[in-house]
Amino acid sequence: MGPNTRIYGRFTGYTVKDCACEYCLYYGGKRRGCMVESCCCLKERLQALTRKYRVKEETSIGSQNQP
Numbered sequence: 001m002g003p004n005t006r007i008y009g010r011f012t013g014y015t016v017k018d019c020a021c022e023y024c025l026y027y028g029g030k031r032r033g034c035m036v037e038s039c040c041c042l043k044e045r046l047q048a049l050t051r052k053y054r055v056k057e058e059t060s061i062g063s064q065n066q067p
Contacts, residue, residue: 016052019045 019041021027026035039045 013051014044014048016045016048019048 021034024034024041026040027033028035
């Protein structure tokens, strides 16, 4: 990338929908389910959940402070 290149859609992390089991490499479908014993995406799923609830808290606190 050159010095004048702009990046508009910066990656801000995975969302909860991105971390759904259907998109996992080891998901065997509705019948077989997950093929591994422990979730390989657990770290990303937890980060997405904490980000979701943090944003939800910030919006609820912001709406309470307004008259």
